Amino acid sequence: MTTSVLNVESLPIPRPEHPHPHWQRNEWMNLNGEWSFSFDPNNEGISKHWYSNFEFAYSSRITVPFSWVSPLSGIGSDHKGIGWYRRTLKWQSIDSQTRLFLRFGAVDYSCDVWINGVHVGSHQGGYGSFEFEVTQHWVADLENTIVVRVEDFDHDYQARGKQGYGEIRGIWQPVWLESRPQTYMKDTKFVTTIDGQVNMTTRIIAQEAGSADFTLKFAENSILHTEKIDLIAGENEFKLSIHITDPILWSPDTPYLYEGELQLSGSFGTDTVSTYFGVREIQTVRFDERGYRWITLNGKPIYLNGTLDQSYHKTGYFTYPSDEDMRDEIYLMKRLGLNFVRIHIKPEEPRKLYWADKLGILVMEDMPCFWGNPDEKARTSYEREALEIIERDYNHPSIFSWVMFNETWGLKTNAQDIRLTSDLQQQTSYLKETQEWVREKYHWAKRLDPSRIVEDNSPCNYDHVESDINTWHFYINGYDQLRSHLNEVVARTFPGSDFNCIGGNVQSDAPLMNSECGNVWGIEGGAGDSDLAWHYRYMMNEFRRHDKLCGFVFTEFRDVTNEFNGYYRLDGSDKDFGYDAFVPGMTISDLHSPDFIVIDAPPCQTVSAMDEVKIPLLRSSFSDKYHGQHLQVKWELWYDNLGTRVVAQSEHMSVNWDGYGVADLLPLYVLMPDQDAVAVLAVSLINNKEEVITRNFITFDVRSGNQSVRFEGGGDCINIPVDAYKEHNFEQQWEAIQCAKINGAGQGHYAYDVTLPDGMEKKMIGEIEIMFEAGAKRVLARNLEGAKQNEMGLDLMHGADARVEYNPNTYYMTDEERHPSRVNVLVEGKQIGSFYLPDDPADSRGVLSWHYQPLANKLDEAGSYGYLCKVSVPGQLAAKLDRNRSFRLELKAEGGGLALYGRNAGRYPIDLLIRYR
Structure with a gap:
């Protein structure tokens, strides 16, 4: 066989930036790019010496740092088992006396590494960073061969997290070589206080005893300090405190970083590391006479507007294709007005954490869970990996909280259903001894890092043991149900309460916060792919009613492969929430304002x-x-009013804005219109510069009793229910929203018989206008083949096919993708008008489609709405109709389907209207 040697130097390097910008040396070499690769299904690589037989030709090429499952790896195989990597290259340090380290961002799950046929180390764990010193095995000026063998068998004891969306098998974070002097700094931990105190603990590995100068330079040398230290051979710990006068505090609004470098110099040379820190404090504090705490940042309460981030990319899976992609993730969060993110059941890549530090967003970082029983092997593996994660990510100012476990995953013994258990099963499967182990891990993390909030378990089963923060999960749809749930949770949260606790434990005064919410799981069979804008607005409003609540985590930031309730699509494209149709200029960020006006009323009322x-x-x-x-x-x-915006009332009132928390304002008294209408109460909070601080709204379905509509220029009308058609010829046709909406797929028409008033009632009919609300009709698989529900179990949470087009609740939320159609209006066979229908939208503008949903946990084309269509009958044809007083009306779709909305569906409170005068 011939040796497979890649000319990698001529290829572009993926992810070329330094992987760990919080701890960066100048002399390093990025090893991302193409490596030789082979699977080893029979586990013969070691016995056949693949690590040293350089004549053996590997079967494939793989692009590091992408998991071999992901498309960007070039392999794209979900092979569970063993993979071998090989790369041959030259590299020589500037100083031949330096030490050389081979560093790995993360490898899943266990790996062995050889340099030039010599084994240099092993590592186990899929998320932590690690390194091997390779100095004595590396040959300068010659080709050196690196071989990496990886095993990933998804053992029950492995900390895997939520990898079902796309596995992270093999090398999945960058690999690089790094040169250091014989004596070097291993790491430094920064702990800051808002008075400017910076406490540093540096670990130094010394080749031999002696003295050294430790120098720090930050903020363009405005912070400069040198101290002489004595070292012993081996590991040293050096503590130093400095004080910054008038420190610039780090926060999401002002993410200032003290950037600079640390230097260790002596007879061994100089070790220089570029790093940074942010001055900030995270605490929980009681304010005024409250019997509960809030979370504070820099001594002030902060309302945490957050989202759950699966950190999943469609081509790289859990490895982002580029540094720009990671930066843009943080930008897209901040664009929504969010100030924090919960990284779900995994630590984030250090490079993305850097952008969280740099752009300013707080991070709640989860430890990855295992899925088997919490036996000794699983516990030991978990503890080793959690330590690597906390040690690596300690210095990121963005991280304010460590979450040790999620939803009791991996903590139940011999429990079949990981997520949803009865109270009895939960008590018996989450054993007392396991609860005590969780308490131990909470205290262990607090000892490792007393500067941050630590949570024992982010619960969906009301099973806290001991925690700095009292969070809970809920997935509930329906305004009344949501409001009742929040009222109950708040009422049952107080020191000494056993609510949200297990095993005889009780609550402290820890801050109350939601750590997962949404409606993806709160609907029978899952929400499918449906509008979330309507639910989201009233959920945010209900959260802000409660003084005790200090934040939320919405599930989730982006859609993933089987959950479609993200702010954005998986590819990052926008969804249209439609809020600006109610309050000009309103976006979703208005719902995330730290200063907020709560409208203590339902999202829509019938009045x-x-x-x-x-x-x-x-x-x-x-x-x-x-x-x-x-x-x-x-x-x-x-x-x-049928295309004309009518302001019924407009007022303002002055409010004294003082003090934290929730307080009553004077109520509003609003007078409804004297006709059928969807009325909107739009509220804005304005500062003394006439700038809008926040916006909010609610709606009303106003009913006059006779479906009256006031027309400009006068006139009367005939109301024809949309389902009162005489015929249709669509191949697929169905009703929705209790027959208030009718749908025809593809090409076809609905035909109506219209009878005008006779001559006794109306002597002459001079003008006729036809009005209706219509949209295109996107046809889903369930419309053709029938609905199919998912089993709401572990497989779905692990990324199983969501069957979104078969889901009975699916009706795609308005986004950048369009499914247009055209409707032609024919009277007595003569076309009198044609309307382009851009889409079949569904978002908060579909007020009536939401308001008249019969069940909160089942969606029937919820939030869908159409476009107002108005056409006048030409004079000659109107004259004929004046004589005959009856005619056939056809609404004909050219091919993109047709949806017609009646009085109790869509955006406008009208049926098919025939106006005459």
């Missing part, structure tokens, strides 16, 4: 025309930016 409705308001403040100021609450009640 009678001319009713006066009392609307309670609350203010929620988790910022002191406007404290002591008088702000303005401006509001208006408006409605869309």
Whole structure:
């Protein structure tokens, strides 16, 4: 056989930037790129000396640092087992006396490494970074061969996390060589306080005893300090405290980093490391006379607007294709007005954490879970890996919390259902001895890092043991159900309560916070791919009603392979929440403002025309930016009268904005229109510069009793229910939303018989106008083949096919993808108008489609709506109709399907209207 040698130097390097910008030396070599690769299904590589038989030709090429399962690896095989990597290269340090280290960002799961046929080390664990010194085995000026053997068999004891979306088998983070002097700095930990105190602990590995100078230079040398230290041979720990006058504090709004370098110099030369720190403090504090704590950043309460991030990319899986992709992830979060992210059941890549530090977003970082029983082997593996994670990521100012376990995964003994258990099964499968081990891990993490919040278990089974933060998960759809649930949780949260605890444990005064919420799991069979905008607005509003609640984690940041409830699609494209249709300029970020106006009312109410409705308001403040100021609450009640925006009321009131937390404001009294309408109460909080701080809204279905519509220029109308058609010829046709909406797939028409008033009632009909609400009709697999529900178990959470088009709740939320159609209007066979229908949208604008959903946990084309279509009948044809007083009306789709909305569906409270005068 011939040797397979790659000319990797001529190829572009993927992920060329330094993998660990928080600890970076200048002399290093990136080893990302093409390596030789072979699977070893029969485990014969060691016996046949693949590590030293350089004549053996590996079968494939793989692109490091991408998991061999991912498309970007060039392999794209979900092979569970053994993989071998090989690369041959030259590299020589500038100083021949330096030490050389081979470093790995992460390898899943266990690996062995050889240099030039000599075994240099082993490592176990899929998420931590590790290194091997290879100095004595590396030959300068000659080709050196690196061989890596990786095993990944998904053992029950492995900390795997939630890899079902895309496995991270093999090397999945960057690999690099690094040169250091004989005596070098292993790491430094920074602990800061907001008065400017910076406490540093540096571990130094010394080749021999002697003295050295330790120098730090930060903020363009404005912080400069040198200290002489004595070293012993081996590992040394050196502590140093400095004080910064008038420190610039790190926060999501002002993510200032003290960037610079550490130097260790002596007879061995100089070791220089570029690094950074942020000055900030995370605490939990009682304010005023409250019997509970809030989370504080830099001594002030912070309301945590957060999202769950699976950190999954469609081509790299859990490895981002580029540094720009990681940066853009943080940008996309901040664009939504979020100030924190929970990295779900895995530590984040250090490079992405760097962008969280640099751009400013707080991070709650989970430890990855194992899925088997919590036996001794699983515990030992977990502890080793958790230590690597905390040690590596300790210095990121963005990280404010460590989460040791999630939803009791890996903590139940011989439990079949990992997620949903009865109270009895939960008590018996989450053993008391395991609970005590979890308590031990909580205290262990607190000893390792007393500067951060530590959570024992982020629970969906109300099973805390001991924690710095009292969080819980819920997935509930429906306003009444959600409101009732939050009221109960808040009422049962107080020191000494056994709610949300297990094993006889009780609550402390720890802050109450939600750590997972949404409606993806709160709907029978899962939400499929459906609108989340309607639910999201009232959920945010309900959270802010409660003074005791200090934040949330929405599931999730992006769609993933079988959960479609992200703010963004998996490819990062936008979804359209539609809020600006209610309050001009409103975006989702208005719901994340630290200063917020709560409208203490349902998202939509059915009311009678001319009713006066009392609307309670609350203010929620988790910022002191406007404290002591008088702000303005401006509001208006408006409605869309068939394309004309009508403002029924418009007022403002001055409010004294002072103090943290939630407090009552004066209520509003709004007078409803005197006709059928979808009325909107739009509220804005304005500062003294006339700038909008936040916006909010609710809606009303106003009913007059006779479906009256007021037309400009007068006229009467005939209302025809959309399902009162005389015929249709669509191949596929069905009703939705209790027959208030009808759908036809593909090409076809709906035909109606229209009878105008006779001559006794209306002597002459001079003008006829036809109005209706229509959308295109995207046909799903369930419309053709019938619905199929998913089993809501472990497989689905591990990434199993969601059958989204078969899901009975699916109706795609409005996004950048369009499915247009065209509807032609024919009267007596003559086309009088044609309307382009850009899409079949579903978002918060589908007020009536949401309001008239019969069940909260089953969705029937919820949030869907159409476009207002109005066409006048030409004069000659109108004259004919004046004589005959009846005609055939056809609404004909050219091929993209047709959805027609009646009085109780869509955006407009109308049936098919025939206006005449």
